[in-house]
Amino acid sequence: MERFVNILVVDSEHVHLHGLQQILSGGGNNVVVTSNYEEAFALVRRREVGIALINTDELGENALDYLKRLENESKTKNMHKIALTMDSSFGSKRLKGLHEGVVDFLQIPFNPNVVKAKVDVFKSLYFKTLRISQLLENIFPVTVLEDLNVNKKFSPKRVNNGIVLFTDFVDFSAKARDKSPLRLVKKLEHYFTQFDEITKRYKLEKIKTIGDAYMALAGVTENTKNPAIRACLAALEIRDLMRNDSAVSKALGQNSWEIRIGLHSGPLVAGIIGKSKMSFDVWGDTVNIAARAEAGTSPGTISVTSDLAEQVKTHFNLSHRGAVTLPKRGGQIEMFYLEGLKPVFCLYDEGNIPSSDLRRLCGLSSIDFEHMRKEILNRLKALLPDRLIYHDIGHTLNIEKAALRLTFLEGIEEEDVLLLRTAVLYHDAGFIEKYDHNEDFAIGMARNALPKYGYSDQQIDVVCGIINATKSNVEPVSTLEKIMCDADHDYLGRADYYAVAKRLRNEMANYSRTFTEREWCQFQLDYLEKSHRFYTETANNIRLQAKQKRVTELKEQLNNI
Numbered sequence: 001m002e003r004f005v006n007i008l009v010v011d012s013e014h015v016h017l018h019g020l021q022q023i024l025s026g027g028g029n030n031v032v033v034t035s036n037y038e039e040a041f042a043l044v045r046r047r048e049v050g051i052a053l054i055n056t057d058e059l060g061e062n063a064l065d066y067l068k069r070l071e072n073e074s075k076t077k078n079m080h081k082i083a084l085t086m087d088s089s090f091g092s093k094r095l096k097g098l099h100e101g102v103v104d105f106l107q108i109p110f111n112p113n114v115v116k117a118k119v120d121v122f123k124s125l126y127f128k129t130l131r132i133s134q135l136l137e138n139i140f141p142v143t144v145l146e147d148l149n150v151n152k153k154f155s156p157k158r159v160n161n162g163i164v165l166f167t168d169f170v171d172f173s174a175k176a177r178d179k180s181p182l183r184l185v186k187k188l189e190h191y192f193t194q195f196d197e198i199t200k201r202y203k204l205e206k207i208k209t210i211g212d213a214y215m216a217l218a219g220v221t222e223n224t225k226n227p228a229i230r231a232c233l234a235a236l237e238i239r240d241l242m243r244n245d246s247a248v249s250k251a252l253g254q255n256s257w258e259i260r261i262g263l264h265s266g267p268l269v270a271g272i273i274g275k276s277k278m279s280f281d282v283w284g285d286t287v288n289i290a291a292r293a294e295a296g297t298s299p300g301t302i303s304v305t306s307d308l309a310e311q312v313k314t315h316f317n318l319s320h321r322g323a324v325t326l327p328k329r330g331g332q333i334e335m336f337y338l339e340g341l342k343p344v345f346c347l348y349d350e351g352n353i354p355s356s357d358l359r360r361l362c363g364l365s366s367i368d369f370e371h372m373r374k375e376i377l378n379r380l381k382a383l384l385p386d387r388l389i390y391h392d393i394g395h396t397l398n399i400e401k402a403a404l405r406l407t408f409l410e411g412i413e414e415e416d417v418l419l420l421r422t423a424v425l426y427h428d429a430g431f432i433e434k435y436d437h438n439e440d441f442a443i444g445m446a447r448n449a450l451p452k453y454g455y456s457d458q459q460i461d462v463v464c465g466i467i468n469a470t471k472s473n474v475e476p477v478s479t480l481e482k483i484m485c486d487a488d489h490d491y492l493g494r495a496d497y498y499a500v501a502k503r504l505r506n507e508m509a510n511y512s513r514t515f516t517e518r519e520w521c522q523f524q525l526d527y528l529e530k531s532h533r534f535y536t537e538t539a540n541n542i543r544l545q546a547k548q549k550r551v552t553e554l555k556e557q558l559n560n561i
Contacts, residue, residue, distance in 0.1 A: 002028060003127055005029060005123055005126060006030050006032055006051075006409055007029050008043055009021070009033045010037055010052065010054045010055065011033075011055040011058070012055070013035075013055070016108065017034075020053065023110065023112045024115065025541065026545050028123075029542075030409050031541055037058075041073050044074040045074070045075055049074065049075070049076050050076065050078075050126040051081075052079055052080070052082070053106065054066070054082070054083060055084040056083040056084065057087065057108075063083075067101055082102065082103060082104050082118065082119075084106050084108055085106070085108060086108045139280070140272075141205050141280060142221075143221050144272065154271065154272050156270065157271065158269050158270075159219065162218070162265065163308065164216075164263065164286055165215070165261070165262075165263050166291050166293070167238060168212060168259070169212040169257055169258070169260075170258040170260060170299040175255075187257070191242075192214060194241060197370070199216045199234050201237075202233050202362075202364070203218075205218070205221045207280070213294075216231075217282060218231040220268060220270050220282060224362065226361060228308055229358070230362050230364070231263055231308075235263060236340060238259065238261060239259065239261055242259045242300070260295070260301070261301070262295070262296070262297055263303070264293055264307065264308055265305070266284070266285065266289070267286060268284045269283045288326075288329055289329075292324075292327070293324075296335070301337055302338040304336050305333055305336075306336065316339070318338060320336055321336055341354060347453070347454060355454070359454065365415065365418065367415075368454050369418050369421070371453055372422065372450065373421075373425060375449070375453075379432075380393045380396060381393055384431055384432060385432075389510070391428050391431050391507065396424065396425060396428055398491070399427075399488055399490070400424045402490035403420055403421060404417070404421070406483045406538055406539060407420060409542075410479070410538050422446070423480075424487065427439070427484070430445075439467055439468060439470060443464045443468060446467065462480070465478070466478075466480050466481050467484075469481035469484055469485060470485060476535055479536070482535035486535055486536050486539035486543075489534075492550065493543025493545070493546040493550075501524060505520055518561045521558040521561065522558065524554050528550060528551050
């Protein structure tokens with residue numbers, strides 16, 4: 001698996017910058033250099049920098065203050081700082097530097113083997129720490145981890161109006177008897193994975209699964225606006241997902257799964273419990289009532305309590321259930337069925353997809369990217385010709401992956417990333433209509449479809465401009481256009497180049513363009529040497545070396561034919 005890291009080098013001596021670039025290039029290193037010490041702050045604020053090499057001799061007495069500021073302004077939580085110095089002593093200055101966060105020193109002039117060895121050590125530590133952070137974020141909310149990092153503990157907190165969402169599958173015990181354990185777990189994983197995606201989309205916090213039950217929170221661990229509305233939107237999407245799946249299963253004569261969903265809002269206590277295998281959880285009567293709302297609702301429906309209904313009645317259609325008795329706890333509570341969004345708050349006044357205005361009201365992106373992505377991928381699966389064995393859906397997904405890698409390394413903002421991914425998903429859709437000069441058809445598809453998912457006219461223009469930049473006679477101008485072109489040809493500098501090129505050759509043969517071995521070698525060489533170029537600094541750093549190796553290999557092949 002390829003692993004990439006941004007390595008920042010700060011030094012006013014261009015010979016040092018060039019030397020370190022030469023030593024560290026390749027192997028997943030995106031070496032970003034600057035001779036401007038102030039510019040380095042802007043770079044670490046925008047990009048995830050794993051390792052920073054700084055010439056501390058040039059900073060003199062200000063070195064420690066500079067290193068502290070670099071640490072404070074860095075976007076990266078675990079950046080490793082290495083000092084570049086001509087000082088060969090191991091005195092108090094070096095020990096003080098280590099205390100302030102410099103993990104090691106590199107002697108000037110540089111020994112290439114020592115530089116590579118030390119950087120490789122801290123790359124391994126960076127990826128290890130990154131993996132641990134990702135695992136912890138899957139266990140604890142981000143706000144809890146921030147408290148643990150700062151205060152070394154997380155004190156229990158009371159929330160006055162948290163939202164609890166419970167789901168439970170109908171007659172699960174009977175289904176468990178009829179299925180093998182492996183099939184049962186796979187089915188649960190299939191649904192719970194989709195529930196995870198939905199709750200994440202609406203910025204809810206999944207707490208746990210208990211058997212076939214699923215629990216999530218809103219308004220407890222995050223500061224996003226209107227948690228009650230977001231929780232109801234998530235509940236509707238889960239319900240509609242299960243309804244659609246059930247309809248498909250019944251049409252195929254298969255057993256379907258149904259779900260019950262309940263929501264309640266009220267005071268909660270949140271905290272971490274346990275010393276080993278710790279878990280984040282919430283307690284309070286609100287949890288019990290939400291569980292009762294779920295248990296007491298009809299299959300395929302969502303029940304919300306009167307407390308929650310009062311908060312969302314402006315935006316959602318509700319039907320009154322009446323007073324419902326709460327077993328064990330005692331007493332009754334008024335409940336309502338959550339039917340759906342009011343048309344005025346839906347895209348195109350129908351369905352349950354929230355409008356851009358409602359999404360903004362909830363602190364969400366105005367773009368409903370995930371629904372758009374599912375729709376265009378389904379269209380590509382259904383409509384792309386079978387003869388496309390290179391420009392197939394796998395090609396689109398590989399370009400999306402490459403684009404995400406480049407946007408991460410380049411430090412692109414979230415909204416721009418969504419616009420770029422949108423262009424990636426649509427850029428080959430023109431192959432549905434024709435093989436050559438297909439970009440204009442893809443642009444037309446995007447202009448017709450994207451308003452449905454909350455894209456503004458300006459955003460659609462950006463997406464279409466990115467697609468247009470993939471034409472063979474167009475030079476990309478914006479950063480997003482350049483990243484698109486580089487992602488589209490990312491394979492030119494990858495280890496799987498020949499496998500991908502073989503699919504392209506076979507596809508061209510399917511469209512009556514065939515090559516002899518010599519012609520194919522020459523075709524590839526002409527493109528790599530005369531036509532293609534990488535546009536972003538990052539793509540040149542991580543792919544150009546391997547691309548040049550392909551050129552050498554192809555020339556050798558041509559000579560041997």
